Amino acid sequence: MDSVRVLPMPLENNAKHFLVGGRVQGVGFRPFICVLANELGIRGFVRNRGGCVEIVAQSALVQIDLFLHRLLSEHPSIARPKLISAETCLPPVEPGFRILPSLEGSDAVLLPDQSMCDACLKEMLTPAARRYRYPFITCTQCGPRYTIMRDSPFDREATSMSEFPLCAECRAEYDQPLDRRFHAQVMACPNCGPTLSYRSGSSTIRGNEPALALAVSALRDGAIVAVKGIGGYHLLCDARNDALIRDLRARKRRPAKPLAVLFPRDGADGLDRLRLDCAPGEAEARALGSSERPIVLVRLRSGNRLSPALAPGLTEVGAMLPYSPLHDSLARMFDGPLVATSGNISGEPVLTAPADAEQHLQPIADAFLHHDRVILQPADDGVVRVIAGTPRNLRLGRGSAPLERALLRPLSAPVLALGGQMKTTLALGFGTRVVISPHLGDMGSPRGMELLEATADTLQRLHNVRVRTLICDAHDGYTSVRWAERRSDMRVIRVPHHHAHAAAVAGEFPMEPRWLCFTWDRVGLGGDGTLWGGEALIGQPGTWKRVATFRPFAPPGGDAASRAPWRSAAALAWDLGLDWGPPGLDVALAHDAWRARLNCPATSSVGRMFDAASAFLGLVQQASYEGEGPMAIEAIAGSSAGMEDAIALPLLSRADGVWQADWGPLVSLLLNGAWSVTRRAAAFHASLALTLVSQAITVREAHGDFAVGLTGGVFQNRCLSELALTALQEAGFRAYLPISVPCNDAGLSFGQVIEAAALAEV
Ligand SMILES: [Zn+2]
């Protein structure tokens, strides 16, 4: 309001002006306010104002207080309102209570896509309902959000639903304050909303019922069907059909990387069908049923009916419940578990447009189930793993991103952080806000960089900010770094890889003033120009100092080592003077190169040590995807590994004051044929956990108190992280593993913003 004055008024003529921020747009908050106001006899209005909701309420003071109390306590479950201001104002000249048109502004809170709510599910299964079996049923509490936004605030005209004008019946619901679709921006019905079409060969069948029926019957016949969902295409097929899944792997050129499985929803918590094949714990069950509906890593039951080709060599599978009415219908009608893997070309972003999907997925998919609601921003499924009893995001995506975090101090100017090379996300920082994008994937392909550029524009446009500063990694080889350096109109700040990892965990738990962050990952360019990956950094954002590391080793072949665990194993063995090499590989050539130190960059990477361990144990010599070796050895170690066989690695104090752990004894442990592979795998994890704690204790003796952070892709390993967290707590440390911001390279963009802000560069 323009003026704020206190005037003597009759009791019922008091008026107050409220500004409510947080997650209040696209969540049915304005309709809820309107219904509540009518119930309490309050006059006035509500409207979107930028990213906030502005309310003017006129009544007796006691009624207004009750109204405020109830609007903050009884709001729709997906809303997260925060009262920003409450002031007395002039009473408005309003006969009743109305929703006014939105006012633009720069502070919109972007909402991730929301899974189908229970009310819509019930309605979709009610034969008499207008939207019976309608695969695009939504309301104020569910449906797509970020992936269909063209502009903000979140009004229908600013989304790709603007192409579907409401029919008279829908319009009546939209205008009716007591209807649960009152002002539902993406609502539709079979008469006015999106429609499915099924394409097989050269024929296309349009219509929700026939297209669904054809897709399900194709799936039953053993076909691979590309299905357009909320944030992109999935490839779906029968998860019990072993030959079919091997065929899918061959066609997708994805020999071993795990495939996610979609289960029909059934039973009180929806998990009855999933429990036939998987054994989710309590926290996993909660994550599976949460409104984010992520892919959750869950243990496979012995004797399950799923194809062993889904996750070769692993004991867990990525499982999810349907999140959209379309997926719910498909799973329900198919009546069994379905593989649901990203519809993309290996490593590239998920496809979103029917023509692109047909062009690129033709060699893989037998048929296509399209729809005509345009996906403006792609979003893969989010991935969650429960570690130490807490669900942790491993991938941000549909349901979990854009993810917003608050800063303690405002930035002096907006910034855009570009993340890393793989598992890339972007982070837009402005004011006290950081908005992290969904997973964009590998930047090694032109489509990856196109998506990065498009997402950079989208995040800025939807928040109405323009950046003049880019933040990126320190490694010249990263595509995003080269892209940033070409932007002559931009200032570029570079943040070393592991500093960004450490800053990300510090930024997620900002109440801790001083940290020792273990940044264990595969490799990143370190502060001294060598390849780090097994470091401990002390300090806080802006002041990191390396205080612990591992004895460096030099895998032959440089980048070739990332897909060849045997090269890391050979480097460790040869350094100890052992003669080691798996048969049938270029061992002699590699050994010559290693002796001459040709293309053998030294590294302290714990991720590479995991690779080496999986090769020593004969699990993975050549990897077909990043993480194959480490995942295989974790699966062998099992979930019940203890500290019994842990060996303490020698800690050496180097001349530069850095404590260096010697991996030497690990090699003898891994090659100890008297122990089973399982026992050796468990002892390897336990020894690394013990080393981590002894490094922390040694550093504490020299440097005093700090909180311990575990960050970097290595800590996606549940076995290692749980052993380390327990041992750290027993040694009296406050220890943290990231929860909402992934600990892997997806968290780099957030950490880059935190680090640059702390350096007072922005
Ligand atoms: Zn709903």
Ligand SMILES: [Zn+2]
């Ligand atoms: Zn309609």
